[in-house]
Amino acid sequence: MENDTIGIVVEATGSTGVLHQLTGVIARHRGDISSVEILDNRPEETRTYFEVVLPGGAEELLDDLRALPIVRGVEMVKTLQAIYGKRIIIMGGGAQVGQVAIGAVSEADRHNIRGEHISVDTIPLVGERKLADAVRAVARLPRGKALVLAGSLMGGDIETAVREVRNQGLVVISLNMAGSVPDAADLVVTDPVQAGVMAVMVVADTAKFTLERLKRRVF
Amino acid sequence: MENDTIGIVVEATGSTGVLHQLTGVIARHRGDISSVEILDNRPEETRTYFEVVLPGGAEELLDDLRALPIVRGVEMVKTLQAIYGKRIIIMGGGAQVGQVAIGAVSEADRHNIRGEHISVDTIPLVGERKLADAVRAVARLPRGKALVLAGSLMGGDIETAVREVRNQGLVVISLNMAGSVPDAADLVVTDPVQAGVMAVMVVADTAKFTLERLKRRVF
Numbered sequence: 001m002e003n004d005t006i007g008i009v010v011e012a013t014g015s016t017g018v019l020h021q022l023t024g025v026i027a028r029h030r031g032d033i034s035s036v037e038i039l040d041n042r043p044e045e046t047r048t049y050f051e052v053v054l055p056g057g058a059e060e061l062l063d064d065l066r067a068l069p070i071v072r073g074v075e076m077v078k079t080l081q082a083i084y085g086k087r088i089i090i091m092g093g094g095a096q097v098g099q100v101a102i103g104a105v106s107e108a109d110r111h112n113i114r115g116e117h118i119s120v121d122t123i124p125l126v127g128e129r130k131l132a133d134a135v136r137a138v139a140r141l142p143r144g145k146a147l148v149l150a151g152s153l154m155g156g157d158i159e160t161a162v163r164e165v166r167n168q169g170l171v172v173i174s175l176n177m178a179g180s181v182p183d184a185a186d187l188v189v190t191d192p193v194q195a196g197v198m199a200v201m202v203v204a205d206t207a208k209f210t211l212e213r214l215k216r217r218v219f
Numbered sequence: 220m221e222n223d224t225i226g227i228v229v230e231a232t233g234s235t236g237v238l239h240q241l242t243g244v245i246a247r248h249r250g251d252i253s254s255v256e257i258l259d260n261r262p263e264e265t266r267t268y269f270e271v272v273l274p275g276g277a278e279e280l281l282d283d284l285r286a287l288p289i290v291r292g293v294e295m296v297k298t299l300q301a302i303y304g305k306r307i308i309i310m311g312g313g314a315q316v317g318q319v320a321i322g323a324v325s326e327a328d329r330h331n332i333r334g335e336h337i338s339v340d341t342i343p344l345v346g347e348r349k350l351a352d353a354v355r356a357v358a359r360l361p362r363g364k365a366l367v368l369a370g371s372l373m374g375g376d377i378e379t380a381v382r383e384v385r386n387q388g389l390v391v392i393s394l395n396m397a398g399s400v401p402d403a404a405d406l407v408v409t410d411p412v413q414a415g416v417m418a419v420m421v422v423a424d425t426a427k428f429t430l431e432r433l434k435r436r437v438f
């Protein structure tokens with residue numbers, strides 16, 4: 001049987017080295033940390049969230065965390081993976097990002113009702129450098145699965161960034177637009193609402209849609 | 220002068236205790252870790268992203284991280300805070316979440332062009348328990364500033380969760396709907412597009428809009 005992932009929130013009194021002490025206790029219990037977030041980081045109080053896969057019981061770990069002098073409280077919580085699930089990220093011009101979001105949110109709703117966990121995240125941005133930075137940063141976001149580029153003209157370093165994140169396993173969908181980004185994308189879709197719907201279908205386990213089985217790349 | 224936050228991605232060979240070793244080096248340099256993400260967590264390779272405020276220079280820290288036997292590579296990157304900035308989270312029924320997103324994305328576009336960094340994240344969800352869980356989990360998401368509840372009926376434990384996250388400093392906007400959630404929210408807005416616009420105005424430093432100066436709570 002595979003071990004379940006547990007979520008833990010630890011409150012501690014702040015100073016440098018808090019994370020080092022907490023992760024030391026988790027390492028002693030041979031816990032594999034799959035996710036970590038710093039929720040609060042003030043001198044008087046820090047709150048840290050961990051998702052941990054444990055070979056043994058959770059109670060011993062929680063007790064040992066509570067035994068640290070810096071720790072004020074430890075609480076088990078539901079994991080973010082279980083709640084927010086896979087993420088689709090839409091970026092580009094506000095008008096088009098909004099239309100892609102309409103399609104993606106409606107489609108995610110239909111899959112989430114059947115047990116999927118898909119969230120749709122957006123950021124309206126303008127400019128080659130900002131967009132290229134944001135595309136590269138998607139690879140540093142937890143749970144990111146697909147990226148939709150929504151605009152009328154994107155190329156240059158954005159194209160390079162698209163090729164980089166595709167190599168890291170991200171699916172990239174581009175609106176049909178001017179510039180070289182459509183050439184670099186997995187899929188090119190003209191209608192923004194359909195681009196959002198397709199992005200969700202690509203990542204949903206409840207959908208019968210795989211890129212490999214498509215007979216064309218541009219819609 | 221305040222120290223800048225630096226972003227670092229560390230590649231290491233995986234085993235339990237990786238995070239403990241990396242944070243130990245950062246603690247020795249008296250680095251204050253403001254954010255951390257586990258990007259990859261496979262036995263043969265882990266990638267971890269840190270945002271750190273350092274009292275001294277970054278190069279010594281990078282060199283000491285590289286000197287760890289488990290570390291394969293260390294790279295400085297732009298911080299997620301600098302790229303994706305503040306987050307607005309919209310949750311509820313797909314049709315309404317999409318309309319709120321239209322308003323929020325268009326408004327965020329206008330502020331981001333003037334130097335703000337606001338992203339708009341959504342999750343379509345149904346059911347009291349799932350929504351209450353997701354509301355409480357917003358407090359565990361990094362950079363979350365405002366929450367918009369978009370639906371036609373929300374109450375019970377969702378109302379309790381709304382009061383909890385408001386106490387933790389989150390701004391909550393509710394659509395005008397049946398159930399007790401509107402009573403618990405900071406602001407109640409009838410038009411979903413306007414609800415999205417107002418959510419962005421509340422968190423944008425580039426907007427002249429503060430909840431305290433409003434003469435009514437329901438629009």
